[in-house]
Amino acid sequence: MNLLLIDTCGPVGSIALARVAGNSQKILSQENLPGKTCSADLITKIAVLFAGQELSISDMSAIAIVNGPGSFTGIRIGVAGAKAFAEAASKPLLAISRLRVLAHKAGTTAAALDAHRNEIYYGQYDSAPQERLTTQEAILSLTTQQQAIAVCEEATISGLEDSAIILVEVQPPTAADALPLAVDLFESQQFADVATLDANYLRRSDAEIFSASRP
16 A cells, blocks of 8 residues: 655645555655645656656555645645545545654654744544643643643743643654544545535634624
């Protein structure tokens, strides 16, 4: 099984090609995408990855997209590209939360990402998985015991580091880090609908907020 993985949620995006055979999961190649060049470089970089491995979109078993939360523009570019590839080649589409990728990478059941404006994207993946836009204060008030939370940004760490929460700091997740979760989705046939899949923003855009506030 070959997979194309795309993540354009953060300041630096990434794409990866992976091969899965039995219990073996191998990243064949990965490329970074500077955030400001995602729209211009995404298709070109994917073509370069394919050429380097002598593969094509027809060789892929599925397309996996990390669909947020994160940069509104970056997520839109990645989701649009993934949907275009999946539809054009009639390939299954797998959608994965960046928060879940971060938690899996750190080996925790919770993760937090900086949402700016003194807010936090928070995901918890225990018996009742949930994701929300919240604040550091709210996370602290909800945490009555020591809990491990995956973090990857200084802005998220600051304000939580003196609490009873155990912070597990890792490097920001990449497309390659989404591979184990993508395999799980593929094997359980939890495919996203190409026509209806949207970005996992967790927050409305400024345009929506300002439009709703107008009389």
